Amino acid sequence: MADTLRQLLTDTAHIAADYLDGLQHRPVAPAGSAVQQLAELLEPLPDRGCSATQVLQLLDRYVSPATLGMAGPRFYGFVIGGALPATLAANWLASAWDQNTALAKVTPGTSLLEQIALNWLLELLDLPRESGAAFVTGATVANFCALAAARHKVLRDAGWNVEADGLFGAPEITVIAGEEAHPTLLKSLGMLGLGRNRIVRVPTDAQGRIMAGRMPAIHGPTIVCTQAGNVNTGAFDPVADICRQVAGNNAWVHVDGAFGIWARAVPELQPHVRGLELADSWATDAHKWLNVPYDCGIALTRHPDALKAAMAITAEYLPTDSEDRNPADFTPELSRRARGVEVWAALKSLGRRGLVEMVQRNCRQARRFAEALSAADCAILNDVVLNQVLVQFGNQRQCDRVIAAIQDDGTCWAGGTVWQNRPAMRISVCSWATTDRDVERSIEAILRAVRETGSE
Ligand SMILES: Cc1ncc(COP(=O)(O)O)c(C=O)c1O
Incomplete structure (x- = not known):
């Protein structure tokens, strides 16, 4: 392999590893400034190309910071999941x-x-x-x-x-x-x-x-x-x-x-x-x-x-x-x-046991969310039989405010829904990377947002 290709792939591995490490510490939602910076990519079709290294650097400089931390441990939006190490490799x-x-x-x-x-x-x-x-x-x-x-x-x-x-x-x-x-x-x-x-x-x-x-x-x-x-x-x-x-x-x-x-x-x-x-x-x-x-x-x-x-x-x-x-x-x-x-x-890296353990852990974590939020007087709208939790924070306006505050805080990310005419936030726990500590940090952040927005 040409040395330059080998170097490019090695650099890419380092950049990707740094990105994934960074997800532990950075806000889950991208900063507004990072999203604005994407405009730097808006250019006419280049007549002349550039090096692969420059391409990679542009991606990392502008797009990495503008990503939603879906691959991280405290992303509970939609039903997304991350990428197990063996599957990414x-x-x-x-x-x-x-x-x-x-x-x-x-x-x-x-x-x-x-x-x-x-x-x-x-x-x-x-x-x-x-x-x-x-x-x-x-x-x-x-x-x-x-x-x-x-x-x-x-x-x-x-x-x-x-x-x-x-x-x-x-x-x-x-x-x-x-x-x-x-x-x-x-x-x-x-x-x-x-x-x-x-x-x-x-x-x-x-x-x-x-x-x-x-x-x-x-x-x-x-x-x-x-x-x-x-x-x-x-x-x-x-x-x-x-x-x-x-x-x-x-x-x-x-x-x-x-x-x-x-x-x-x-x-x-x-x-x-x-x-x-x-x-x-x-x-x-x-x-x-x-x-x-x-x-x-x-x-x-x-x-x-x-x-x-x-x-x-x-x-x-x-x-x-x-x-x-x-x-x-x-x-x-x-x-x-x-x-x-x-x-x-x-399947090879998890084996049956690993898969079962991951599903069990995420279900237990979903129940923990429901238990802690309900103990703080938030209404849980569903029977938490699997990994999904629907939590209500008052009317639509209050619910929107709490969800916006949670996303702004950046500790975790969850989105809104309407369940049988009731506005709610949907917490979906389905990442291999989510630890019990992540769940506790997320519960604290959610309750902080509830307090700070004054919603019930
Ligand atoms: C029950 C159900 N069916 C289908 C889909 C669509 O899946 P995809 O977006 O992977 O096509 C979803 C996505 O959340 C789902 O929850």
């Missing part, structure tokens, strides 16, 4: 390999890692071992892939080939989802031509769970969308009841388990996820609770042929005749990065 190495992981014959190493990661996931989550999978960009696209497989199978069973003949003139598919389905699931249904507005919505309870007794009767080709882990409350739909209700019909049950599906690995969380294996497909994210770098989501289905029928292509110039699994036979993309590498690295 694996991601760098995989970028150096630069393998277009579409076909097993062409990229045997990274294709095999994806296959191993799939086998391990099925074992860890105790899902049907014959299941197939698509390693994609996130839960949105994982939902899309699983629902494309569903669309294929329910129409094929009704005598229609949707990939060949499209949806015009096809037998009608009834799509059912809970009132609290994630908006990206609705988007996926829209992208598949199944329509966001024609979905039959089933009422949900105070935690956002589908009320199984309110499910409509099933007639004809049907797709039922359930969820494991509501994005606000962390609650689980009664998937097993729903699967039993629709059994014997031409119905496909899908589970959006973007972050909740990892509960399958944890003994004490089994009451929430027992029977999930009865469903036809599951979508999850690796970039959330598995703590791999962006971007990575996984669609799993017990009907790999249906997924393949929806996604696979053939072309004369592509060596698709492999005995081994071709990753791109299951994904919307043909050219794709080696997405299974970090999943493999996460």
Whole structure:
């Protein structure tokens, strides 16, 4: 390797390590001045290039300080997660390999890692071992892939080939989802031509769970969308009841388990996820609770042929005749990065025990937030069954003020939401890096913000 390239990569490693160290001490939210400084990057397309070192220096000077500390230990916004050390390192190495992981014959190493990661996931989550999978960009696209497989199978069973003949003139598919389905699931249904507005919505309870007794009767080709882990409350739909209700019909049950599906690995969380294996497909994210770098989501289905029928292509110039699994036979993309590498690295470095311990720790930390905030008279709006905590600080104006004060203080970061008409702050604990000490520091900062803004 040229000395300059080696030096560049070594410098990059040092800069990245300094950045990650710095997240322990700097405010989680970027300073306003750092965001303003980004304007320095706004320049016309350069006619002449510059050295790679200069490129790296510009990135670190202007963009590092303007980042939100999502990779740090006290970031509780959205449902994000960090990047486990082994996954970050694996991601760098995989970028150096630069393998277009579409076909097993062409990229045997990274294709095999994806296959191993799939086998391990099925074992860890105790899902049907014959299941197939698509390693994609996130839960949105994982939902899309699983629902494309569903669309294929329910129409094929009704005598229609949707990939060949499209949806015009096809037998009608009834799509059912809970009132609290994630908006990206609705988007996926829209992208598949199944329509966001024609979905039959089933009422949900105070935690956002589908009320199984309110499910409509099933007639004809049907797709039922359930969820494991509501994005606000962390609650689980009664998937097993729903699967039993629709059994014997031409119905496909899908589970959006973007972050909740990892509960399958944890003994004490089994009451929430027992029977999930009865469903036809599951979508999850690796970039959330598995703590791999962006971007990575996984669609799993017990009907790999249906997924393949929806996604696979053939072309004369592509060596698709492999005995081994071709990753791109299951994904919307043909050219794709080696997405299974970090999943493999996460599972290899954590092992089953490490994964279970991380999920248990984050759940315990979420309960600690709820207990401490409720002891200080803040209302907790959800049953804290997983890693999500909804805390109310009075009316919308008061809530906004407390959240702004917390973000300004910079010890930690959480964002707002509205839960069943009540304004709240959402605390999502899903980082491998969060220690109990981080949680105590964050609780102190939140209560300080409540006191200083004078909210109840
Ligand atoms: C339940 C659920 N489904 C889907 C998604 C979308 O995931 P992604 O942003 O990774 O596509 C999320 C994101 O938070 C989610 O919580």
